[in-house]
Amino acid sequence: MEVTTKYITIKNHIDGTPQESDFHVKTAVLSLAVEPGSNNVIVKVLYLSVDPYQINRMKRHSSTQRAVDFAVGITPGEEDLVAGVVTWGEHSIIRGGNMLRKLDPMGFPLSYNLGVLGPSGLTAYCGFFQVCKPKKGEKVFVSAASGSVGYLVGQFAKLLGCYVVGSAGSNEKVELLKEKLGFDDAFNYKEETDLKSALKRYCPDGIDMYFDNVGAEMQEAAVANMNTFGRVAVCGVISEYTDSGRRAAPHMLDVVCKRITIQGFLTADYLNIYPEFISTMANYLHDGKIKVLEDISYGVENVPSAFIGLFRGYNIGKKIVEIADN
Amino acid sequence: MEVTTKYITIKNHIDGTPQESDFHVKTAVLSLAVEPGSNNVIVKVLYLSVDPYQINRMKRHSSTQRAVDFAVGITPGEEDLVAGVVTWGEHSIIRGGNMLRKLDPMGFPLSYNLGVLGPSGLTAYCGFFQVCKPKKGEKVFVSAASGSVGYLVGQFAKLLGCYVVGSAGSNEKVELLKEKLGFDDAFNYKEETDLKSALKRYCPDGIDMYFDNVGAEMQEAAVANMNTFGRVAVCGVISEYTDSGRRAAPHMLDVVCKRITIQGFLTADYLNIYPEFISTMANYLHDGKIKVLEDISYGVENVPSAFIGLFRGYNIGKKIVEIADN
Structure with a gap:
């Protein structure tokens, strides 16, 4: 099965404040079937996080000028909810070696897994x-x-x-x-x-x-x-x-x-406390002790503006782009 | 009993690099008897340390513009060897509340107590x-x-x-x-x-x-x-x-x-390890594992130039002024 999918690329390196003109929205046709024998996984992205430090991956002296970020998504066919680092796009091919973990939303909104629980x-x-x-x-x-x-x-x-x-x-x-x-x-x-x-x-x-x-x-x-x-x-x-x-x-x-x-x-050095964190945070949320602030844009086309907005102070709380409705 | 004693004062605050002209050599007559009932102790200074950070006590915005430093000395009359912070001079009156400790030279040169053992x-x-x-x-x-x-x-x-x-x-x-x-x-x-x-x-x-x-x-x-x-x-x-x-x-x-x-x-926050330090260092010195570098000037008149020299890189190893022969 093939889908038409949109994704974002960087035209060139970005050394100053990012601008809309630094990004392309592109379209590709993607087969949802991975090659036989491959460990690759295709993810349909549902919610994408945008984070300021990603700008450091877009600079001239970075080893790659790629636009990636943390996201939650779903694996077409198997319908597993997963979380991990993906390219900025509607779909992402996760190469064998990359980390992707199955997600238990624990009854909370999926987007929480990018922010308060992410x-x-x-x-x-x-x-x-x-x-x-x-x-x-x-x-x-x-x-x-x-x-x-x-x-x-x-x-x-x-x-x-x-x-x-x-x-x-x-x-x-x-x-x-x-x-x-x-x-x-x-x-x-x-x-x-x-x-x-x-x-x-x-x-x-x-x-x-x-x-x-x-x-x-x-x-x-x-x-x-x-x-x-x-x-x-x-x-x-x-x-x-x-x-x-x-x-x-x-x-x-x-x-x-x-x-x-x-x-x-x-x-990344504190992943050992992840279970403690999740359990503590889920309790806080359950008891109403932590208030959640999410600032959500919609559609992959708006990922660049969401990202750019971080450097202009537009966001309040966790900035998230909803890429697809689950 | 009275002695004529020389000491160093600062003419004014010092905000830049210290110069000879920032200091006075003064002379006073000092009674070696402390007032009855006082906890004061008079110290005859033998070796005086000069240390760069003391400049921060001489600045305009310092609460005092005093010239003090760590020294080893002897208490006239009682002839106790002591170590502590004294004014830059041949004699120093240690006020009741100030720290002064008796010194065991452990067979090493007295000056070591300002540097390698100090x-x-x-x-x-x-x-x-x-x-x-x-x-x-x-x-x-x-x-x-x-x-x-x-x-x-x-x-x-x-x-x-x-x-x-x-x-x-x-x-x-x-x-x-x-x-x-x-x-x-x-x-x-x-x-x-x-x-x-x-x-x-x-x-x-x-x-x-x-x-x-x-x-x-x-x-x-x-x-x-x-x-x-x-x-x-x-x-x-x-x-x-x-x-x-x-x-x-x-x-x-x-x-x-x-x-x-x-x-x-x-x-000052690590005085609790002082006994461990002294024992370790004394062993190192005894076994010849640590080489000692001392750079010694002579006479209280030369304290300002010794101090000034620190900021010009003149010293090699621990800078000390021998104030009096023991």
């Missing part, structure tokens, strides 16, 4: 609990706090009994953090001329943990406001991805005198 | 073993490698079976590191135009641990050459102390993707 959730969970090593009562600051990871980190921190402040790029997001997600305080970084003094105002007792999603000046300001033995968990640095000249230059004398740790991490 | 040694020991958490065979890079801490870190790393590279500021120092201290390789950073490519050349298998004594561009270059799960132990940042505009801006995307940890530390 990579973003695991990132927030391992970054906060394993890297930051938080204690009740500590002061937590999260940047990009209404983003797919940040909004969960803030809620974890509140559940643990921390004081939590978030930064975001619009007043609407700031209201959401304070009113809906229970952050103790939040601010719009675009309205601040001096991030260091802004953080001093919003975190009057200093910062014990900074969950860094943005890098650059915000990291410098957070380090300047840190308490002794403060920890910076560097999850991502979206403000540096599209501008190779932007850097964080935290004051190293502060790092020494306040015994600060700045630690980068990748979620 | 704060510099403990700094190298805790920074390398506790912060870097080294494993045999790992690749270690040390900056300011012929300095009071660096030359010990390199030797610890060799004793553990690491590959060790050091940077220093003269060809004479580089030779010393390679020929006398057993470093696998070393380079003169002043002769390199691109530190990143220099480190790539000297550390062809990457860097697992960077013991950072200097900060700024060298830290950036080390992070760029780090292996996955690399650790930066930030001990000091001498290149930033006298130039508030100089900063390290390590590439945070590297920090994330390579899961690098950058950790500042203070030796």
Whole structure:
């Protein structure tokens, strides 16, 4: 059986901020039967995640300029629900060696497996609990706090009994953090001329943990406001991805005198806690302790704009593209 | 009993590189008898340590602009050998609350208690073993490698079976590191135009641990050459102390993707391992496993020039001023 399928390619490498014109929507005819003897699996994509760090795969110096991301889909014929990394398209051929796992939606919406129960959730969970090593009562600051990871980190921190402040790029997001997600305080970084003094105002007792999603000046300001033995968990640095000249230059004398740790991490190193994460998170969701924010676009044609929107701060919560109706 | 005693003061705060003209040599008449009922102790200083980080106490924004440092001395009258932090002078009045400990020289030269058996040694020991958490065979890079801490870190790393590279500021120092201290390789950073490519050349298998004594561009270059799960132990940042505009801006995307940890530390947090350190180090010295480098000036008048010389790279190994003959 053959289908006509749409997919997205990159015209060339992308070194700056991505634009619509960087992407092609293409069409191909695909046989849904894999070659005999092959371990390949064809997946019909249902929901596709778009994530900022994927831009790093599209750069000139990346080994590949491919557009891929995490998705949930279904295997035509066998009708297994699966999750894994796929190309941006309506169908994806998963080569034998690649990871694909069968999915148990546990009664939750399928899209949750991209966000709160998927990579973003695991990132927030391992970054906060394993890297930051938080204690009740500590002061937590999260940047990009209404983003797919940040909004969960803030809620974890509140559940643990921390004081939590978030930064975001619009007043609407700031209201959401304070009113809906229970952050103790939040601010719009675009309205601040001096991030260091802004953080001093919003975190009057200093910062014990900074969950860094943005890098650059915000990291410098957070380090300047840190308490002794403060920890910076560097999850991502979206403000540096599209501008190779932007850097964080935290004051190293502060790092020494306040015994600060700045630690980068990748979620892939924490797959061992995946069962614990899923069980904890499913309980939280069941008990209504974690609120879910999803921001869903529709149709493979809109994957580029969904992705581009991440760099413009358009998304609130987890950005997902629904590719096909299940 | 009264003595005429010389001491050093700072004329004003010091924000840039220290100069001879920043210091006064003064003379006072001091009674060697403490007031009845006081816990004060008078110390006759024998050997005085001079350390770069003391510059941070002399800056405009420091709470005090005092010239103090670690020393070994003797208490007139009681003739106890003691060690502790004293003012830069021939005698020091140690106020009741301040730490002063009795010293057992264990048959080693008294000056060792400022360097290899003193704060510099403990700094190298805790920074390398506790912060870097080294494993045999790992690749270690040390900056300011012929300095009071660096030359010990390199030797610890060799004793553990690491590959060790050091940077220093003269060809004479580089030779010393390679020929006398057993470093696998070393380079003169002043002769390199691109530190990143220099480190790539000297550390062809990457860097697992960077013991950072200097900060700024060298830290950036080390992070760029780090292996996955690399650790930066930030001990000091001498290149930033006298130039508030100089900063390290390590590439945070590297920090994330390579899961690098950058950790500042203070030796004061590791006093619990002091007994272990002393016993280990005394054994090393006894067995000739650690070579000792001391760079000794004489007379309190020469304390400012000894201190200033630290920022000009004049010292080789631990810089000490012998204030009085025991």
